[in-house]
Amino acid sequence: MDQIIERFKKLDTTCVSDAMDKIGIECSVYGIKPVQSGEKICGRAFTVHYAPCGAVKGTVGDFLDDVEPGQVIVIDNAGRDNCTVWGDIMAKTAKKYGITGTVIDGVCRDIPAVLECRYPVFSKGYYMRTGKDRVYVDAVNVPVTLSDIQVCPGDIVIGDDTGVVVVPQSRAEEVAEIAENIDRKEQEILALVAKGYKLKEARAMTGYHHLQTKEK
Amino acid sequence: MDQIIERFKKLDTTCVSDAMDKIGIECSVYGIKPVQSGEKICGRAFTVHYAPCGAVKGTVGDFLDDVEPGQVIVIDNAGRDNCTVWGDIMAKTAKKYGITGTVIDGVCRDIPAVLECRYPVFSKGYYMRTGKDRVYVDAVNVPVTLSDIQVCPGDIVIGDDTGVVVVPQSRAEEVAEIAENIDRKEQEILALVAKGYKLKEARAMTGYHHLQTKEK
């Protein structure tokens, strides 16, 4: 079992984002949201890079057979919103393969089928126009970007209704520890408020305002 | 019965978009999405064009009495998002008249009522500011545009959770046939994957990568 993944599964994107603030690395992916509300994903990145077709063309999506169960597919389509790189065949096959979910810097299609099979997809929106003959896969498992956040193969990708964050695997242990501490402090604040303390008091007692402040 | 409409009712926007790729005509409407998830519409277009009020003013929405049951109202409000051209009275009356749905290049209002009466509306968003005294209907049943896609009266308009596509009535038969073939091939791929074939193999066996490629 991947112990660090098990720890991150208990954390949400908010706590992880605060922990990454503390170590001073950007992790919060802008504008990529779940297609289906209520999904939570956490796994290691299998990265895919798409490029526009020109004189050179290629294929889309055949990498799927190489993804391992539990991984999160991270597709860098450079934010293109005029053609799609994910659809019903991909979603149903990925689900069958035991893949955790897909995060796209771009758009997907076949929303009715994606919703129906409940395979988690996070994207910048949806559209029906195919990527075939428009873009092609030019690399897999290379460093890619999601809205200006770097994602390397094996990095930890976490998604929930607030969006997606990425933790570099080299810092994962440290980030998990900070995030767990922030989560604990926030639970303490809520417990104090429930007991009748003012929010301001509860926060002062737990050092809330600087939980995520970057250390000098 | 309108046979071609019955055939398109069995197809989704994705297959139709691919089929239109094959004949080389753009059909995928950008940025117009269902107000209510889970709706599916298919019918012939009754088109409406709005223009801004100036020295000349006019009325909004009175065309509704002229729409036939089963038609889809297509409103070209030039993408304006600062005033609305659809609301609760329109939705409830259209529902009563047996109209299939409304697609707006613009925004609508009265979202609680629209959701409650379950009349399908596809739009670029919502806002409450009325179009009255801001825009007026200057033509009905003329060619209009939805996000740069041409829609003529009688064209076939299909909408689902992925968005909206438009098929020119002069090409409808041909497009239905291509789309039905693509749909069949995609079902074959899923059946092969279910049997244990790799996705790449299943796609190669069915010619997936070029189902929608434009013929020279």
Added chain:
Amino acid sequence: MDQIIERFKKLDTTCVSDAMDKIGIECSVYGIKPVQSGEKICGRAFTVHYAPCGAVKGTVGDFLDDVEPGQVIVIDNAGRDNCTVWGDIMAKTAKKYGITGTVIDGVCRDIPAVLECRYPVFSKGYYMRTGKDRVYVDAVNVPVTLSDIQVCPGDIVIGDDTGVVVVPQSRAEEVAEIAENIDRKEQEILALVAKGYKLKEARAMTGYHHLQTKEK
């Protein structure tokens, strides 16, 4: 009991927007939408202004202890979408305090928790990156803006699935009366259509096209 609030609770954002058109004051907040569909809020504004951190820093959110039950918190974060000013601790504490809801010209986080505790939040979207060390509260209960609409402390804020409108307290009585009249006329139109009148006739009989027209 706050009689005028009770009257506005029976009106939706659409009718109020039309009534404000009639008196010639903009009230329709652009681009701020409910996090959770189906919520309706109505209450007096407690306003909060955020400014960017620089050499001068400050705290976030401690104003919550000063908000009265029934009030609506209006946060002017200048539309910033790169850091958040509302999250799970704020939502759960506000709920406990009996606050009606929060409207943000900006973004919030902790969407799973906000949805779970069903505290109404209206915002320009969501993201996980904290506002801590990025923005701070520099004033409360001063005039603020929501997408270019002025909100003064004590103004009436109404939100539903269509969005948010603001009524200046000095004009509240007058606006309520106009909005109630518009609502009545619109019910009449629907009743006439139900009886079999054409929409155009029903509208002509009730003066629909000019219900909201500004008086000279």
